[in-house]
Amino acid sequence: MSRNSSATRERLIQAALELFSSQGVTETTTRQIAELAHVNEVTLFRQFRSKQGLLLAVIEDSGVFTHLGESLKAQVDCTINVEQALKNYGRDRLQALADIPELLRSVVGESGKYTIENRQALGRGVDQANQDVAKYLATVIERDRLQLRLPPQKLASLLNSMLFGYFAIELTSEFHHLWHDSEDFLESLVELFLHGAVSSEAFTVESSQANLHAATDLEQKVADLPASLVHSILRQAKKQSLRNYALAYILFGSGLLPDEIVALERSHQISDPQEHLLQVTQGAVRQVPVNQWIMGKRYGSYIRNPLTQWLKSSKDHHSALFVNEQGKRMSEAEIGAAWQEFTSGLLNPDGEPLLIEQARQTWCVEMLMRGIDLADLMILSGWDATELQLYLLRSKEKAALERALRLDREG
Numbered sequence: 471m472s473r474n475s476s477a478t479r480e481r482l483i484q485a486a487l488e489l490f491s492s493q494g495v496t497e498t499t500t501r502q503i504a505e506l507a508h509v510n511e512v513t514l515f516r517q518f519r520s521k522q523g524l525l526l527a528v529i530e531d532s533g534v535f536t537h538l539g540e541s542l543k544a545q546v547d548c549t550i551n552v553e554q555a556l557k558n559y560g561r562d563r564l565q566a567l568a569d570i571p572e573l574l575r576s577v578v579g580e581s582g583k584y585t586i587e588n589r590q591a592l593g594r595g596v597d598q599a600n601q602d603v604a605k606y607l608a609t610v611i612e613r614d615r616l617q618l619r620l621p622p623q624k625l626a627s628l629l630n631s632m633l634f635g636y637f638a639i640e641l642t643s644e645f646h647h648l649w650h651d652s653e654d655f656l657e658s659l660v661e662l663f664l665h666g667a668v669s670s671e672a673f674t675v676e677s678s679q680a681n682l683h684a685a686t687d688l689e690q691k692v693a694d695l696p697a698s699l700v701h702s703i704l705r706q707a708k709k710q711s712l713r714n715y716a717l718a719y720i721l722f723g724s725g726l727l728p729d730e731i732v733a734l735e736r737s738h739q740i741s742d743p744q745e746h747l748l749q750v751t752q753g754a755v756r757q758v759p760v761n762q763w764i765m766g767k768r769y770g771s772y773i774r775n776p777l778t779q780w781l782k783s784s785k786d787h788h789s790a791l792f793v794n795e796q797g798k799r800m801s802e803a804e805i806g807a808a809w810q811e812f813t814s815g816l817l818n819p820d821g822e823p824l825l826i827e828q829a830r831q832t833w834c835v836e837m838l839m840r841g842i843d844l845a846d847l848m849i850l851s852g853w854d855a856t857e858l859q860l861y862l863l864r865s866k867e868k869a870a871l872e873r874a875l876r877l878d879r880e881g
Contacts (some may be wrong), residue, residue, distance in 0.1 A: 490525070490573050523807065701800050703722075727830060737789055756850065
């Protein structure tokens with residue numbers, strides 16, 4: 471049964487790739503995809519939930535900017551310096567892009583017609599890719615004892631943007647005389663990064679601290695959520711299902727990312743009256759606590775909470791911590807879809823739809839507000855000091871505001 475399901479999924483992905491490439495994403499219907507794959511339309515929806523989910527699966531299957539974490543981690547020891555690391559990564563990404571030119575033409579050309587959910591989902595994929603590349607570059611740069619002039623995530627974002635921009639130009643124009651070929655482009659790109667983004671000056675604690683302060687001017691604003699909105703999300707998730715309630719609880723109570731949640735096994739949790747922990751095996755390997763208290767409100771105990779209730783209610787015997795309606799391990803796309811479900815109708819303070827990344831941002835700020843120091847949060851989150859610096863400033867800003875309000879009330 472598992473092999474048949476896998477084969478069906480592969481046929482649907484291949485059919486979607488063929489139709490998306492030949493007639494565009496917008497013009498392609500789920501019925502056309504199902505017919506070409508020789509399955510009924512219901513099977514497509516069971517596998518991918520929507521055409522949006524199938525598009526994401528096609529992009530993930532291509533490996534352009536997805537599933538980079540483990541492969542990049544394995545490549546670190548295969549590089550002798552930052553220059554080689556940049557060139558290796560650039561060559562791999564350009565080759566992956568070159569393998570699906572027609573699909574990319576369609577995705578880019580029709581982006582203005584996509585729904586906000588589709589654009590958000592694609593944006594989450596790009597953001598995850600940037601995080602994976604940032605960890606890869608930070609590891610190589612630290613190994614070579616170099617000094618960064620830009621935070622790793624900003625560096626990764628610029629690198630991916632330039633690679634994709636180069637390929638977009640190659641796809642849409644001729645005779646531009648900008649580069650002789652992709653190797654010429656990569657040489658220029660690496661030269662720019664080596665002389666503009668990193669420095670061979672000796673790495674020191676003082677220079678590292680200077681970089682942390684400089685990063686605050688370059689990073690985007692932390693978009694943590696207020697307590698009332700977090701509680702509304704958890705209430706809405708609870709009304710929908712125990713699984714969604716448990717997912718929301720883990721996102722806000724442990725600060726895990728979707729790819730980390732996907733990899734969780736039932737055996738990865740430790741629950742007793744004194745503590746509830748999760749063993750994270752994806753990305754930075756570590757243990758994280760499952761908080762009883764979230765934004766000032768208690769959600770059960772260490773042995774009875776939304777996650778333990780979900781596991782007790784589950785009738786299947788799958789090893790995965792979270793499974794879908796078909797009894798299979800949930801994918802990142804399915805976790806993203808669940809987030810869309812239990813945040814439906816809710817907006818952030820700026821009036822914009824909620825993004826799943828905001829759960830981790832909110833958790834980071836809350837942990838700092840509750841008194842954890844930066845070194846401990848680095849261990850729990852798997853992020854480095856540069857990535858967490860902005861969250862530290864945000865927590866100080868909120869703490870100062872709370873003190874000012876308390877003084878006003880006392881006065």
